[in-house]
Structures are given as C-alpha cells and as structure tokens.
Amino acid sequence: MQLTSRYRFVASHRLNTAALSVEQNAKLYGKCNNPYGHGHDYVLDVTVDGPLDASGQIVNRAALDALVETQVLQRVDHRDLNTEVEELQDQVTTTENLAVTIEGMLKSQWTLPARLMRVRIAETARNAFELETEN
Numbered sequence: 001m002q003l004t005s006r007y008r009f010v011a012s013h014r015l016n017t018a019a020l021s022v023e024q025n026a027k028l029y030g031k032c033n034n035p036y037g038h039g040h041d042y043v044l045d046v047t048v049d050g051p052l053d054a055s056g057q058i059v060n061r062a063a064l065d066a067l068v069e070t071q072v073l074q075r076v077d078h079r080d081l082n083t084e085v086e087e088l089q090d091q092v093t094t095t096e097n098l099a100v101t102i103e104g105m106l107k108s109q110w111t112l113p114a115r116l117m118r119v120r121i122a123e124t125a126r127n128a129f130e131l132e133t134e135n
C-alpha cells in the first residue's frame with residue numbers, strides 16, 4: 001500500500017553555474033538565468049509505502065506531516081534556493097537537484113516505519129520531476 005501526501009511551498013531561484021561564463025550560462029539556461037531570479041509555486045508529493053499497522057494506516061499522517069514540515073518546508077518555503085538552502089549552495093537549483101536535496105533532507109531524519117518511496121516535485125503546471133528513492 002502506498003500513501004502520497006501533498007505539500008506546497010514557494011521559493012525563488014536562478015539557474016546559473018560558476019563553471020560557465022556569463023554568455024554560456026545565458027545560452028544554457030535561457031530566461032531561467034535572468035540575474036534577479038524568479039519564483040515558483042512548487043508542489044511536493046511525498047510517497048511512502050509499507051504494510052498497514054494495527055491502526056489500519058501505513059503511517060501516522062501527523063508524524064509524516066511534522067517530518068516534512070521541519071525537515072523541508074521550514075527550510076525552503078519563502079526562501080531563495082540559491083542562497084538560503086545550505087545543501088544547494090554548490091549546485092545549480094534545477095528542480096532535479098532540488099528533488100535530490102529534499103530526498104536527502106527527509107532521509108537524514110527518517111524514523112517512520114513506512115519506507116520513503118518517491119519524491120515528486122511539480123515546478124509548474126507543465127512539468128514535474130520524480131525521484132524513486134533507493135533504500
């Protein structure tokens with residue numbers, strides 16, 4: 001059995017890497033490289049899987065919500081991903097890298113009986129990125 005819980009956060013970012021020149025960054029990342037950045041309403045889906053416990057649930061929803069709140073949302077919501085999230089300091093803030101980072105934030109403090117199975121982030125209504133976690 002699987003459960004997917006949905007969360008929302010807003011954040012700003014800019015796609016840019018110090019490894020490339022100004023011109024190369026502009027060519028590679030297009031308008032996502034604009035100097036002052038831009039924002040997204042991200043939708044984060046966290047999927048867990050496991051057997052039902054004696055209460056008839058996969059996981060205690062409040063415990064999952066609390067973990068996502070403290071480990072992820074408090075650290076990314078209304079933040080600038082390029083400068084305010086320690087794990088992303090040396091990375092390009094693509095949603096792919098953001099998904100890997102959020103997986104790591106969750107796994108580092110994961111104490112729930114259910115297995116973390118998937119992290120999915122929709123950056124816009126037109127694209128979403130899914131990361132199947134390995135245990």
Ligand code: NI
Pocket residue numbers: 013032038039040
């Ligand atoms: Ni963007």
